[in-house]
Structures are given as structure tokens and as C-alpha cells.
Amino acid sequence: MKQLKLKIITPERLILEEMVDQVSLPTTLGEITVLPDHIPLITGLTSGDVVALVNGEHVPMAVVGGFLEVKQDENGITNVAVLADFAEHMSELSDEAIEKAKARAEELRKQMENKEVVDYEHFAAELERSLTRVKIADKWRTKKYRK
């Protein structure tokens, strides 16, 4: 079966580079699923989960903000590049880390009420990150996925 090459890149590191069967992504206009031989596409991403399907197994990842680029390379393989501000493997999110993220989100929300403009941006970004982690972790808690 034809596969596509998924790359998830953040400014800090390369999170994932793997051949997958299909991938679902949260774009600004709603969730899409990219299959091999998708036409070239550029679009923005919102916070949520990127779910790749490899051999019938789900590989979920939490991402926050960024872009999606789909294109064909010279060998005819579909390349899907996700440029995210932040991304994390679901399996990296242990229960403990989730609890921490939850506590952090609460704390940040409290702090945000009395903060100056400059710091506000930082906290807003942190808050979004924490909330996304919690949301995605909750969603996948009961489902089965590849660790």
C-alpha cells in the first residue's frame, strides 16, 4: 500500500519522521485527513491532535499552532510537513505530566488576571499549550494507540 512521509518539526527539534498510511490534522478550517497522492496544499493549523495511521494503529500527537505543507517529492512520495510551535508525542504525556499540565493551566489562568501586556503573551501561549495537552490527553485516555 502506498504510504506518505510525515514530518513534524518544531523550532526546537524534529519530533517525528515516519512513513504512515494516512494522517488527520486540525486545520484552521476544520479537520482534514491527508492520504497518499494528496494535491499540494498549504494551510494553517490550530491546536489539537495530529493522528497518523500506521499499520492500522493510531499514533496521536499534540500540536499547538503552525502550518501544514503537503507536496510530492521527485520520487512521487507525498511529503507532509507539519511546522508546529510545539508538538509532543502522546506517549510522552504520562498521567503525571498531565496532572502537572492541569495544575499549571490553573495557575497560569490565575496569574493572567493581573499581568502586564508583555508577560501576558507568554502566559497566553503557555496556557494554550497546557490546555491542549490536557484536552488531547483526556481524549486519548480511553482509546487505544501505539505507544
Place this chain on the structure above:
Amino acid sequence: MASTKEIKRRIKSVKSTKKITKAMELVAASKMKRAVSSTLASRLYAEYSWEVLTSIAKNTEKITHPLFVEREVKNILLLLITSNRGLCGAYNTQVIKKVLAFLQNSQKTVFGEESKRPSFGIDIVAIGKKGDVMMRRVGKNIIASFFELPSNVSLFDIIPISELAVNEYNLLNYDKVLVAYTDFVSALSQKPNIKQIIPVSKTDLKELIEKVAEAGLPREERGRPASAEKPVDYLFEGDQEALIGSLAEKITRMQIYQMFLESNASEQSSRMVAMKNASDAAGEMIDDLTLVFNKARQSNITREISEISAGMASVN
């Protein structure tokens, strides 16, 4: 000649200083390695965002987003990246000197008669305590200072800085945003530099990305198809203006992040070199002092022997 006891005490104090400088050298070396590797890790993102930007630019005739459009320069915002701590050789002095020269130049063009350039004001955003102190001393207007950045900085730590720069630019408070940072050439040489980040100039950006790419892996391993030559017809989903806007903001952020990493690597490497010199100097000083100590000890013994033999002679 100082007493042996005193010399001994001095040797001891120099020895403990050497221990400290040696430890600082090792710490700086490991921090430098980390900073360099994170600079390399951010390269892939830079390349891809550049690719996305060029493909958008190809499909739209002209980018009209304000972050790409040059406008008449009245006010400049300068981000100055320095360290929070001293003991790092000429690192801070170099970049501050560069900034002062830049400020002086701009003063000349303001007041010089032959100048045809429009006059402009310069305000500072200080990143790092050393630059902040220096800019306050020369009486520059500092609109914000950031001191709390950790040495293993993440992109999230940069957001407030880039957001501030972009907002000030969008509010028309400033017409150009520059960054003064230190370029990490190698462990032994760092170069202070001033670069424009807003409006986004495509040639500058390309240069930056290419430079970073060269510093990375060999070409074959980079695995980046030369798609620049083959235009791809992309489908754009969503508002293109908004996409360009957020891309521009991300690129700005990424640039500041990268410059910060470069500066960080430079800081650590110049600290490493400074501390190495200090350790070497301490070693030399210990040798000298040991020599002096031995001489003093020797002369003491000689004196005692001659005293004893003189005593013996008088008794006999």
C-alpha cells in the same frame, strides 16, 4: 622576602581560584555544546518555513502584508542581546561597542549637513542585564528589558519579545526593528552583528537560513528536495493574508530565537576561553609562587645551618 607562611597562604588562595575558573570553564563548555546543537536543531524548521514562504510569494504577485513592506523610517527599535552575567571575556563589550558605533553613526546622519537620510530616533529593548545597564548609562530610552531567559531557552520564552516587536511595529510606533546579537563563528571567534528583522527582508532571511544550513549536516543528509527550481501549484486553504501574517510572525519569532541561540553559544564559548586563560594564568602564578616559596625555604635552612655551625664554633 615574604615569609614562607605568607607565600603558602597565597598559593592556597590562587589554587582555590583556579579550581573555580576550571569548573566554570567546564560548565561553559557543556553549555556551549548544548546551545550549538539547539541552533542546528532549529535549522530544519527555518528551512521549511522559508520554503512555505517562497511558495506563497510565488503564487501571489506581491506581498502586501505590513510586515513585508518597507516604509519611511522615522523610529527604530533595537533589540540588544547580551548576557546576564559577567566573566565572559569581551563578549558583552564587543556587541555593546558595535551598538554604540551604530548609534553614533545614526547621530551623525541626523545632524550632519551632507546627510540626506531622514532623521530617526532609536529606542532599545534590552535582553540581558549587561546591555541594559550600559544603555541606561548612555541615556538611551529602554522600552522593555528581559532578564529572565534561561540558558536552555525554548521558543515559548521568546514569544513575549517577538510579540512586543511585532506589536510595536504594527502600531506604527517603529518603522524598523533591528537586533544586535553575537554571531557564533567558531568556539574561538564570535562576531557582533546588527540585523534587520522587521520588515522581513527576503534576501536577509535567505542568507540567514543558508548560513545555518551550511553549518549543519552535509548536503546529502539534509534530505531537502530542491523544490525551489520546480514551482509547485499549491492549493491554499483559508485566508491567504492571514496565513502570510502568521507565517511572518512565526518567522520573526524564529529569527529572534535563532539569534538568541547564537548569542548564547557565543557567550558560553567566550566565557570558556576567558576561564581557560584564567586557569592557565593561575597555574603559572602557582608555579612562580612555588619557586619563591622554595627559595625562601632554602635560604631559611641555610641560615639556620650557618647559625648552628657558628654556635658550635664559638662553643669549641
